Amino acid sequence: MAELISSMAGVVAEVKVNVGDTIEKGDEVLTVESMKMMIPFEAEIGGVVKEIKVDVGDFINEGDVVAILE
Amino acid sequence: MxxxxxxxxxxxxxxxxxxxxxxxxxxxxxxxxxxxxxxxxxxxxxxxxxxxxxxxxxxxxxxxxxxxxxxxxxxxxxxxxxxxxxxxxxxxxxxxxxxxxxxxxxxxxxxxxxxxxxxxxxxxxxxxxxxxxxxxxxxxxxxxxxxxxxxxxxxxxxxxxxxxxxxxxxxxxxxxxxxxxxxxxxxxxxxxxxxxxxxxxxxxxxxxxxxxxxxxxxxxxxxxxxxxxxxxxxxxxxxSYFPPNYTEDPPVYEPKEPEKSLEDIEKIVPPNQNQPFDMYELIWRIIDQGSWFEMKKLWAQEIITGFCRINGQPVGIIANQPKIKGGVLFVDSADKACRFIRLCDAFNIPLLYLMDVPGFMIGSAVEKAGILRHGCKMLYAVSEATVPKISVIVRKAYGAGLYAMCGPSHEPDACIAFPGAMVAVMGPEAAVNAVYYNKIQEIEDKKEQMKFRMEKQKEYSEQVNIYKVAADLIVDDVIVPQNLRKELIARFSYYKKKPGELRYPKKHGVMQV
Missing domain, CATH: 3.90.226.10 (2-enoyl-CoA Hydratase; Chain A, domain 1)
Structure with missing residues (x-):
């Protein structure tokens, strides 16, 4: 089990994966709106998505867990 | 025996x-x-x-x-x-x-x-x-x-x-x-x-x-x-990029053409300021092929720092990377840039800043991490450097990001811009929100509210349009993007002869750390 951690603060604009998806390192998991930019948030590791902890519109801070992989 | x-x-x-x-x-x-x-x-x-x-x-x-x-x-x-x-x-x-x-x-x-x-x-x-x-x-x-x-x-x-x-x-x-x-x-x-x-x-x-x-x-x-x-x-x-000591100039090599051509650069830098792109694609189009030595490549990747040669002359590049964290400056990216700028300045390596920066990161997490202190450090290094330096506004330069990337106030030998560049305290959306916050709240109809925002954003964008900025001599020139390499070669050939800048006598400064 591994956690995907947010690297910067912002508001979730889009969730690009679903529970059960197999993702690879570098895949875009979320788009985060921050500093008036649409910033792709990429997975630092690969795995199967077990849980997504955020919804569109949520504020996430640097260091928050956004998803859990198996 | x-x-x-x-x-x-x-x-x-x-x-x-x-x-x-x-x-x-x-x-x-x-x-x-x-x-x-x-x-x-x-x-x-x-x-x-x-x-x-x-x-x-x-x-x-x-x-x-x-x-x-x-x-x-x-x-x-x-x-x-x-x-x-x-x-x-x-x-x-x-x-x-x-x-x-x-x-x-x-x-x-x-x-x-x-x-x-x-x-x-x-x-x-x-x-x-x-x-x-x-x-x-x-x-x-x-x-x-x-x-x-x-x-x-x-x-x-x-x-x-x-x-x-x-x-x-x-x-x-x-x-x-x-x-x-x-x-x-x-x-x-x-x-x-x-x-x-x-x-x-x-x-x-x-x-x-x-x-x-x-x-x-x-x-x-x-x-x-x-x-x-x-x-x-x-x-x-x-x-190969360094002189043996601070009194000498770094060695010059045989010029080489870049790996890629600037012809398609306008396709690579998207006009929509909110859309990320890969800054390396610009770097590969201006530096001599095979001349790239990157420092701290795996760390604080929202800023790129590396040595290259342009027409055989060594240059240190500091470039925002919009592809990573939007190119926003963080605690670590400020540290990384500060260290690199001082390294280049110590050994007479000219500096080239490539700007596409939404500013320094805001929010409680970075304030607690001392972003002011770290930002100060980067600004300090930029001010202190006396080597030839050119800054290029590739796309946006917002807030203190403009200063930290050697904008006009920080004595670059030249600050030049691409035609799509936008120079402002903040981007249009943030600015309209800040100035018209109460007014926007008063408009109840969401559609009307959006219409109002759009109108004001358009007005704002026109105010900070690069032609206005250039007309006020804020940038030294607006250049055709395809000519960037040629422009850099020509400008550095003059600036490298400067005898150094005026500095106030003192023992040493007291830099934030």
Missing amino acids: ATKGEELAAVRERILQMGPERHKKRVKEDYGKLLCRERLEILLDEGSIVEDGLMANCLDEELAADGVVTVLGRINGREVAVMANDFSVKAGSWGARTVEKIIRIQETAMRLHIPMIYLVDSAGLRITDQLFCFPGRRHAGRIFHLQALMSGMIPQICVLSGPSAAGGAYIPTFCDVIIAVDKLGAMYLGSPRMAEVTIGEKVTLEEMGGAKMHCAVSGVADVFAKTEEEALQAVKDYL
Whole structure:
């Protein structure tokens, strides 16, 4: 089990994966709106998505867990 | 009976064979490392080595050269001084003679005004010898003291291909650049064993201070090398951008055309300010092919720092990377840029800033991390640098991001812009929100609210339109993007002749850290 951690603060604009998806390192998991930019948030590791902890519109801070992989 | 000469030859030969066979076998087979003198052979031009202190501790057969080899040599014909720990001799540990030898080669490098290279692979101080090499005037502390004095005078380069523990870890850290070898190089103040005993933490050596950790997480190391050979080649590549000392100019090479053409640059830089792109694609279109040496590539990747050549002339590039974290400046990116700018300025390497920066990050997380303090550091370095410097507004330059990337207020020799550039305190959306917040709240109908926002954003964008900015002489020129390389070559050819800038007399500044 591994956690995907947010690297910067912002508001979730889009969730690009679903529970059960197999993702690879570098895949875009979320788009985060921050500093008036649409910033792709990429997975630092690969795995199967077990849980997504955020919804569109949520504020996430640097260091928050956004998803859990198996 | 052997003559005196034969006797000496035998002693010298024994020392040149390094540590005992059983230890050499361990170094090669168990650790998979090169032997100390093999490293020197790869690094230095054939036949160029002059060695001092070979005879250190020569009466003890187990202590060849007292565990460190100190030499003068040449790399591609250019003089360097080298210190290399010998792991086959008591795990490269330091005794009294070891320390004296390191100090002497440092003093030699300072006297000759040539780069000092440290090939680090040492278990640390020999506790049994501590009174003879730890506390005194010419003991271990002096190595670090000299490193601080040498900083900015001559290049200091470290290859970390073994351990570097406790105080010894300051040798790499004091260098301008640390090239760390995967799985072999490690540095830490306290070893995992010590951490377990002292604070109860259980952690592997790799997690505590491995090459990857220091290149990607702590930012202490600069270059990640897969093998020792790659690391030693990196030393040669790095030095190709540097003069031997601060009084000389860096070497100039035969010009080469870039790997890619600027023809399609407008397709690569999206006009929509909110959309990320890969800044490397611009870099590959302006620098001489094959001339790229990146510093801290794996750390704080929202800013790119690297040496290149443009028309054969060395240049240090500081570029925002919109593809990572939108190119926003963070605590670590500010540190990374500050360090790189000071390195270039110390050794007369001109600076090129490529801007696409939404500003410094905001929010409670970064305030707690001291973003003001770190941002200040970057701005300080930008102000302090007197080398030729050009800043290019590729797309946006918002807020203090403009200052930190050497905008007009920070005395670039020129600040030039692409036609799509936008210079402002903040972007249109943020500005309209800030100015018309109450008004927007008063409009109840969402559609009307959006219409109002759009109108105001359009007005705002027109106010900060690059032609307005240029008409007010805020930028020195707006250029056709396809001409960027040509423009940089022409401008640097004039700026490189400047005699240096006026600086106010003082002992030294008090930079934030």
